[in-house]
Amino acid sequence: MKHDYKEINICLAGNPNSGKSSLFNNLTGLRQHVGNYPGVTVEKKEGSLISGKYKINIVDLPGIYSLSATSEDEIVARNFIIEEKPDLIVDVIDVSNFERNLYLYTQLSELGIPVILVMNMADVLKNKGMEIDVELLKKEYGIIAVATVASKNKGTDDVIAAVIDSYEKKYPVKNFKTDYGQLISCEIEKIESIIFKDLLLVNKYSARYLAAGLLKDDKFVFDKIQKSPVFGELEKQVLQSRNIITDKYEDSIDAVFADRSYAWIHSVSAVVLKTTSQSKYDISDSIDKIVLNRILALPIFALVMYTIFKFTFTLSEPVVRWFESVMEFLSRQASGIIPEGLIHSFVIDGLIGGLGGVLGFFPLILFMFFAIAFFEDTGYMARAVFIMDRFMRKFGLHGKSFASMIIATNGCAVPGLMAARTIESEKDRLITLMVTPFMICGAKLPIFALFIGAFFSAKDGANIMFIMYVLSVVLALTAAWILKKTILKGQPAYFIMELPPYRMPSLKGILLKMWERGFMYLKKAGTVILLMTVVIWAGLTFPKANTDENMSEETAAGIQVEQSYIGKLGNFIEPVIKPIGFDGKAGIALITGLAAKEVVVSTLGTVYSLGEVDPEDTSSLSERLQKDPDWNQLKAVTFLIFCLIYLPCVVAVAVFFRETGSKMKWLVFLAFWTTAAAWIISLIVYQGGKLLGLGG
Amino acid sequence: MSPLTKANKNASLIFSAFGNIVDRDRQRLIDMGLVPGESIKILQQAHGCVTLMLKGSRIALDHKTAGEIIVREENQ
Numbered sequence: 001m002k003h004d005y006k007e008i009n010i011c012l013a014g015n016p017n018s019g020k021s022s023l024f025n026n027l028t029g030l031r032q033h034v035g036n037y038p039g040v041t042v043e044k045k046e047g048s049l050i051s052g053k054y055k056i057n058i059v060d061l062p063g064i065y066s067l068s069a070t071s072e073d074e075i076v077a078r079n080f081i082i083e084e085k086p087d088l089i090v091d092v093i094d095v096s097n098f099e100r101n102l103y104l105y106t107q108l109s110e111l112g113i114p115v116i117l118v119m120n121m122a123d124v125l126k127n128k129g130m131e132i133d134v135e136l137l138k139k140e141y142g143i144i145a146v147a148t149v150a151s152k153n154k155g156t157d158d159v160i161a162a163v164i165d166s167y168e169k170k171y172p173v174k175n176f177k178t179d180y181g182q183l184i185s186c187e188i189e190k191i192e193s194i195i196f197k198d199l200l201l202v203n204k205y206s207a208r209y210l211a212a213g214l215l216k217d218d219k220f221v222f223d224k225i226q227k228s229p230v231f232g233e234l235e236k237q238v239l240q241s242r243n244i245i246t247d248k249y250e251d252s253i254d255a256v257f258a259d260r261s262y263a264w265i266h267s268v269s270a271v272v273l274k275t276t277s278q279s280k281y282d283i284s285d286s287i288d289k290i291v292l293n294r295i296l297a298l299p300i301f302a303l304v305m306y307t308i309f310k311f312t313f314t315l316s317e318p319v320v321r322w323f324e325s326v327m328e329f330l331s332r333q334a335s336g337i338i339p340e341g342l343i344h345s346f347v348i349d350g351l352i353g354g355l356g357g358v359l360g361f362f363p364l365i366l367f368m369f370f371a372i373a374f375f376e377d378t379g380y381m382a383r384a385v386f387i388m389d390r391f392m393r394k395f396g397l398h399g400k401s402f403a404s405m406i407i408a409t410n411g412c413a414v415p416g417l418m419a420a421r422t423i424e425s426e427k428d429r430l431i432t433l434m435v436t437p438f439m440i441c442g443a444k445l446p447i448f449a450l451f452i453g454a455f456f457s458a459k460d461g462a463n464i465m466f467i468m469y470v471l472s473v474v475l476a477l478t479a480a481w482i483l484k485k486t487i488l489k490g491q492p493a494y495f496i497m498e499l500p501p502y503r504m505p506s507l508k509g510i511l512l513k514m515w516e517r518g519f520m521y522l523k524k525a526g527t528v529i530l531l532m533t534v535v536i537w538a539g540l541t542f543p544k545a546n547t548d549e550n551m552s553e554e555t556a557a558g559i560q561v562e563q564s565y566i567g568k569l570g571n572f573i574e575p576v577i578k579p580i581g582f583d584g585k586a587g588i589a590l591i592t593g594l595a596a597k598e599v600v601v602s603t604l605g606t607v608y609s610l611g612e613v614d615p616e617d618t619s620s621l622s623e624r625l626q627k628d629p630d631w632n633q634l635k636a637v638t639f640l641i642f643c644l645i646y647l648p649c650v651v652a653v654a655v656f657f658r659e660t661g662s663k664m665k666w667l668v669f670l671a672f673w674t675t676a677a678a679w680i681i682s683l684i685v686y687q688g689g690k691l692l693g694l695g696g
Numbered sequence: 697m698s699p700l701t702k703a704n705k706n707a708s709l710i711f712s713a714f715g716n717i718v719d720r721d722r723q724r725l726i727d728m729g730l731v732p733g734e735s736i737k738i739l740q741q742a743h744g745c746v747t748l749m750l751k752g753s754r755i756a757l758d759h760k761t762a763g764e765i766i767v768r769e770e771n772q
Contacts (some may be wrong), residue, residue, distance in 0.1 A: 033747065070720045100729045125711035251732065254723060259731040284754070285739060386756040390743055393704035424720070494721040495758035498728070499747060526745040 005055035006164040008167045014092035016063030017500040018118040022150035024060040029260040067107045071424040074643040075160045095119035099265050104146035104263045106178040112206035116162050117145040129277040137272045187241035198228045214238045216254045284501040297387045311369040319363040366518045373513040377505030388497045395477040396484025401432040426494035431483045435476040437648035443597035452621040455636040580682040581635040634689040638682045645678035700765040705738045708770035713762035
């Protein structure tokens with residue numbers, strides 16, 4: 001049945017931590033999806049709701065403090081508001097922090113687009129012993145305001161009603177202007193009068209916004225008027241007006257504007273905010289005294305990280321096993337239906353094998369995202385980033401780089417790389433993207449387990465594993481330091497971050513966040529890994545080798561691998577990897593490992609004539625490797641070091657490419673830098689070890 | 697007047713001016729409400745890094761940024 005809804009396009013804007021996402025979830029429920037803004041890596045959260053004869057389309061914008069955007073996500077939010085021109089802007093503010101949050105409103109309200117002020121966290125304000133007079137705010141200042149407690153889904157219907165009423169122009173429209181004082185207002189009007197001469201410009205943008213932007217030397221606004229016929233006249237007037245303002249206030253223009261805006265906000269606050277009772281004790285400061293304590297901060301941080309990993313790996317285990325059994329069941333069912341042959345091999349080894357690999361990893365990722373979302377929503381993660389900033393800075397990294405590295409360690413490089421988005425400085429972000437793949441992700445663990453189990457005693461094995469973890473961190477930090485001193489020179493960006501108050505997270509919020517991130521991982525990783533698994537299957541299956549019917553299945557599989565395209569490629573690269581102690585078989589495993597690192601183990605299993613090998617069950621392959629005279633302890637350690645450093649898997653590479661703005665030069669650099677570093681360090685270890693008589 | 701890193705932690709402080717700080721970060725701090733005359737309160741100082749209360753928000757700053765924020769004590 002076709003409905004003729006009236007469509008209303010709105011966006012949710014507001015400061016970070018104002019509860020925008022909670023309101024978005026309340027408004028849209030599960031009718032939401034996450035995409036990307038064109039050309040950038042910032043996520044675009046969209047959703048919709050139906051109310052009577054209206055369909056409200058909602059975009060949840062990244063958090064911003066003002067329209068003077070600096071980081072990539074802020075630029076996206078600013079551009080969306082200015083260029084896309086939604087029917088309405090819903091400005092969500094944390095009313096318990098009324099003055100700071102209202103600053104953005106002063107800018108949004110000058111864009112010529114109706115703004116609804118959603119005063120969220122009214123309960124927190126009450127706990128502070130205060131109340132806001134919403135009616136007075138409407139009456140005195142003409143602000144369309146609604147009070148909500150988004151965490152408890154209170155006031156959501158009022159927001160919907162305000163959106164519809166505002167769209168239908170049921171509110172008396174007041175031409176809202178921030179009172180910047182007589183002098184600044186007069187200068188703005190002078191500039192506005194020139195802008196009004198260009199009708200095309202005025203039809204597209206608010207003259208007042210442009211005038212204020214020109215006075216503040218906003219590059220974004222200057223770009224808008226570059227081609228205007230009144231550009232010359234404007235430039236002259238702006239210069240004159242700026243001189244008048246700075247002469248009077250003896251400060252920078254943007255500071256004067258902010259000062260005047262805050263003065264107006266303070267006057268509004270004095271009228272509408274009322275103290276009703278004694279403020280309740282704020283626990284955040286007390287918690288911070290312990291959590292950010294100079295002695296306790298690091299041990300508490302270590303404990304939180306341990307909890308995240310313990311939670312992820314312990315609790316996800318039964319679900320991972322269940323997923324594996326489902327895939328095995330599917331494989332058995334398909335085996336029974338599809339007759340032996342090429343299609344059988346394609347479906348079982350290629351499709352189900354590849355898909356199973358991805359799905360097997362998915363529950364673990366979900367558990368990790370759940371744990372991380374929990375600590376994020378409590379407010380602790382912002383503190384963790386702050387705690388690590390000082391240490392990371394010594395190596396030219398930003399505190400926020402730490403979040404990427406910790407997510408990649410034992411987890412997955414893909415979400416680790418995606419976490420680098422919040423770093424404002426492009427150079428700091430690039431360095432983080434370059435070094436995050438050095439961490440030991442969950443996919444590298446089976447390789448370590450295989451070789452350490454095969455060549456070292458349990459006691460030595462634990463030491464080797466520990467050394468590998470230390471090595472990965474040392475490598476990442478050293479690489480960051482080298483990049484910062486060479487091609488990505490410069491001081492790390494300043495660290496300025498708002499620490500949200502500690503809050504009890506809601507289960508719904510955590511689950512939605514977990515699913516949103518997990519689904520993106522599943523979508524991207526699933527498609528690429530699946531494709532690569534099929535490519536590798538074809539590379540190992542063709543051309544068909546001449547095998548004898550009397551041969552055992554294992555021997556035939558070994559010959560097939562040797563004579564396949566990938567097998568030939570392994571032999572081709574052997575001269576390059578011989579100086580670091582590897583032969584063609586190891587070469588094949590390293591090539592296939594580019595699809596996913598776990599594939600190194602299963603490829604070695606096939607190459608060593610074992611047919612299909614479960615990456616978790618490596619005992620039999622372990623014995624084969626042990627017996628192979630071509631392998632020894634030195635070669636095993638060298639192989640592990642190479643696997644640790646060389647080019648990350650194809651999914652991580654694809655994400656790296658996207659996160660670096662799809663610039664080919666960085667992709668080429670990553671490929672060269674990781675592989676060259678892997679080869680050189682392996683050469684030093686192997687040849688050095690031989691000189692010392694190790695690995696005999 | 698002194699940089700935030702050397703200010704008396706227990707005193708009521710008033711922001712006076714920015715030192716040598718890049719435009720982007722200065723703009724961010726202004727947007728957060730750090731304008732001349734604004735009261736700020738140091739919540740914690742550890743290894744030169746500072747957390748402060750500004751307009752009801754807790755802001756974390758690294759040592760270098762904190763060193764570029766010039767404050768005076770309220771009674772000065």
